[in-house]
Amino acid sequence: MTTADPVQTGARPVYESAVTQIGSQVEAFLEHGILIFFGAGAPEELHDMSVLHQVTSAEDGPRPGDTITLGDTSLEILAVGSVVRDNLLNLGHLDLKADGRTEAKLPGDVCVAVGPIPRLTPGDAFTITRSQET
Template sequence: MTSPATTTVYESVVTQVGEQVEAFLAHGLLIFFADGSPAELHDISVLHTASTAVDGPRPGDTVHVGDTSLEVLAVGDVVGDNLLNLGHLDLKADGRSQAKLPGDVCVRKGDLPLLAVGDTFRITRSAGEEGSP
């Protein structure tokens, strides 16, 4: 649910959580791929099905993973295309203000949540931001 001051640019529901996802969380990394991704990626990824796919994240957006909300600090060059075309996103809790890799979405340092089937993954943007849908 968003307030009138925000718009949802991406929203999906978790359909599967790989066996190795929790180990990656210990290193501040949460990897998403859309359902239908290659089987070799399933163990390390949160699989999801998008219901809204308007845009990828931008700095200043908020990523909502389950009950946790995180401000986007930096976004790599290929993140938008990867998310919209593959459902792929690497969420890194590294506190960086510039993405180290082209596929990184950087948020504050800290714990990322372990998601469960049925949880939501959503990206919201303030309605006043330039380029908002």
């Protein structure tokens, strides 16, 4: 986990969003190294377990080597499941797992290093940046 500013490291944003709501069950998932995102228009039954967000720019989904920034914390993406791009671009859905895997266990997983995932609050940024070299 790092707090480096991806913009200063020559990276460009491929997905930008702002947190609008934190579900009541999010804390329980965080204790297990999981953070679930859904776009603001998600069905009501998903709100309790999710971080809801409003997309401001969606050029692409994440790839291994990209950086996901949650508020002030930046994490390197190690693995991405096969349906992540479509889920994120179409539904604003992403399952972030701090499991250290270099191959996603499930098709919807985005894996980062083992460690704490930051607690978010409404207004925090949720962005994915890509190095200019990739």
